[in-house]
Amino acid sequence: MTMELLPAALVHTELLAGMHRICFADPWGSDSLAATLSMPGAAGLIAVDGDSLEPALRPPGPAGFVLWRAIAGEAEILTIAVLPPWRRSGLGGRLLDAALVASQAAGAEAMFLEAAADNVAALALYQKREFRQVGLRKGYYAGKDAVVMRRDLHTIGPCE
Numbered sequence: 001m002t003m004e005l006l007p008a009a010l011v012h013t014e015l016l017a018g019m020h021r022i023c024f025a026d027p028w029g030s031d032s033l034a035a036t037l038s039m040p041g042a043a044g045l046i047a048v049d050g051d052s053l054e055p056a057l058r059p060p061g062p063a064g065f066v067l068w069r070a071i072a073g074e075a076e077i078l079t080i081a082v083l084p085p086w087r088r089s090g091l092g093g094r095l096l097d098a099a100l101v102a103s104q105a106a107g108a109e110a111m112f113l114e115a116a117a118d119n120v121a122a123l124a125l126y127q128k129r130e131f132r133q134v135g136l137r138k139g140y141y142a143g144k145d146a147v148v149m150r151r152d153l154h155t156i157g158p159c160e
């Protein structure tokens with residue numbers, strides 16, 4: 001698999017919205033994604049599989065994305081997802097690592113994120129990447145609780 005991570009820009013908001021629809025029950029539209037990408041300190045990456053070994057199962061094309069924001073010494077994952085055919089192949093971790101490294105390079109000392117308390121896959125990914133729970137927002141997602149997590153960015157090593 002030749003998976004490239006390419007910078008997300010405003011021209012990609014329709015593409016991002018299409019992936020968001022596949023990955024989330026309450027997806028963001030292209031206008032919200034454009035507004036998100038236009039915020040100060042916002043950035044994103046889109047994973048593109050240009051050379052799939054299993055084109056029937058994993059057609060070449062976009063496979064996932066991450067948007068984050070790094071500003072005033074803090075960073076936040078705004079949204080992250082991997083399309084179903086590419087899940088559990090390390091791509092979510094790779095996207096998250098890239099956001100962590102870029103946020104540290106932008107001067108952030110900590111990264112925050114939120115995940116639904118029943119999102120087993122996301123919580124496992126974040127725990128593996130050393131995020132720790134620092135709060136709980138009751139009923140944040142349409143009646144579901146949100147776990148607030150934080151990771152110190154001083155601990156990122158050169159290999160991540």
Ligand SMILES: CC(C)(COP(=O)(O)OP(=O)(O)OC[C@H]1O[C@@H](n2cnc3c(N)ncnc32)[C@H](O)[C@@H]1OP(=O)(O)O)[C@@H](O)C(=O)NCCC(=O)NCCS
Pocket residue numbers: 023024080081082083086087088089090091092093094114115116119120121122124125126128
């Ligand atoms: C969460 C998500 C981005 C993970 O992407 P991914 O590419 O499958 O993640 P990775 O392959 O990098 O997995 C890294 C680790 O996370 C954990 N993990 C990922 N998916 C998991 C699952 N379904 N169940 C349990 N653990 C899981 C595992 O520890 C995994 O390591 P392992 O495969 O060596 O065991 C993906 O499931 C997704 O897009 N979900 C829908 C959108 C979403 O919920 N986004 C997050 C919102 S907060």
